[in-house]
Amino acid sequence: MKPSVVYKKIVMFQDLNPAQMLYGGTMLNWMDEAGAIFATELLGPERAFVTLKVSEVLFKHPAKLGDLLTFYAHISRLGRTSFGVSVSVHNRQREIVSCDLSFVALDNEGTPTVHGLTI
Numbered sequence: 001m002k003p004s005v006v007y008k009k010i011v012m013f014q015d016l017n018p019a020q021m022l023y024g025g026t027m028l029n030w031m032d033e034a035g036a037i038f039a040t041e042l043l044g045p046e047r048a049f050v051t052l053k054v055s056e057v058l059f060k061h062p063a064k065l066g067d068l069l070t071f072y073a074h075i076s077r078l079g080r081t082s083f084g085v086s087v088s089v090h091n092r093q094r095e096i097v098s099c100d101l102s103f104v105a106l107d108n109e110g111t112p113t114v115h116g117l118t119i
């Protein structure tokens with residue numbers, strides 16, 4: 001499946017760490033949000049889900065002040081109630097960070113339920 005552009009962010013002063021690079025915790029927040037936006041688009045706004053797991057986070061290159069970042073997502077795995085979303089973050093030149101998120105679809109009682117997604 002072709003990755004979708006989920007959203008874009010620009011690195012601002014308040015996002016920097018003392019080394020003048022994007023703070024990793026902020027990047028994790030943005031990637032979780034990108035994965036959740038993608039999952040909402042897949043499931044529809046009425047379906048509930050939670051993040052089960054964040055894995056394989058790789059900070060390959062730093063993001064710097066003023067960098068325009070593009071967040072791509074695609075389905076990496078389909079289980080019965082769970083599904084994986086791979087998130088890849090690019091600056092203008094290349095991929096700088098990637099991670100894999102697992103989500104679980106929930107019913108109205110908050111119990112895992114079949115998500116019904118197909119590739």
Ligand SMILES: CC(C)(COP(=O)(O)OP(=O)(O)OC[C@H]1O[C@@H](n2cnc3c(N)ncnc32)[C@H](O)[C@@H]1OP(=O)(O)O)[C@@H](O)C(=O)NCCC(=O)NCCS
Pocket residue numbers: 049050051052053078079080081082083104110111112
């Ligand atoms: C997600 C949650 C509902 C799963 O509960 P659970 O009792 O493990 O549910 P189940 O045993 O029915 O498993 C649900 C799915 O998670 C998967 N799963 C559960 N534990 C797992 C683990 N340790 N590693 C990988 N997958 C796991 C199961 O394989 C199943 O997927 P499948 O149906 O595709 O095979 C529960 O762990 C939870 O509420 N976690 C907190 C979520 C949260 O607060 N997230 C942050 C805010 S969004």
